[in-house]
Amino acid sequence: MAITFSISDLAKEFDLTTRAMRFYEDMGLLQPDRNGPGGRTRVYSSRDRTRLKLTLRAKRLGLSLVEAKEIIDMYDSPRDTTAQLEKFLEVLSLHQQQLQDQMTDLQANLDELKVHQREAKALLTKSLRKSAAKSPAVRTTA
Numbered sequence: 001m002a003i004t005f006s007i008s009d010l011a012k013e014f015d016l017t018t019r020a021m022r023f024y025e026d027m028g029l030l031q032p033d034r035n036g037p038g039g040r041t042r043v044y045s046s047r048d049r050t051r052l053k054l055t056l057r058a059k060r061l062g063l064s065l066v067e068a069k070e071i072i073d074m075y076d077s078p079r080d081t082t083a084q085l086e087k088f089l090e091v092l093s094l095h096q097q098q099l100q101d102q103m104t105d106l107q108a109n110l111d112e113l114k115v116h117q118r119e120a121k122a123l124l125t126k127s128l129r130k131s132a133a134k135s136p137a138v139r140t141t142a
Contacts, residue, residue, distance in 0.1 A: 006042070062099065071088055
């Protein structure tokens with residue numbers, strides 16, 4: 001007998017809400033069987049569990065759900081894996097370039113922020129010196 005999972009089983013295992021699980025189903029990433037009155041009870045297979053695991057891994061890598069589905073669906077066909085691996089590498093390269101571009105932009109922002117911090121500190125120091133020079137010295141006698 002095949003191992004099956006309920007929506008709550010998988011949601012708990014992967015720290016998701018049942019709403020997220022239903023969303024992944026709506027996107028075509030999961031295809032649970034339906035049981036019970038009116039087919040309201042979702043029954044997930046080991047295949048669904050694996051697809052969910054791959055979906056979450058793809059999200060962590062920065063892939064969209066559409067990209068994740070496209071790649072995961074390619075693995076469902078039993079043919080040569082060359083096309084799947086080439087597509088996967090293409091998507092990963094694209095995301096790697098996007099992340100590198102973002103890192104470049106972030107570094108430029110950090111560099112600009114440091115310049116503004118130095119300028120603001122210099123102005124503050126100058127302002128404090130002017131204020132100290134204008135204030136009469138307070139003398140205390142012991």
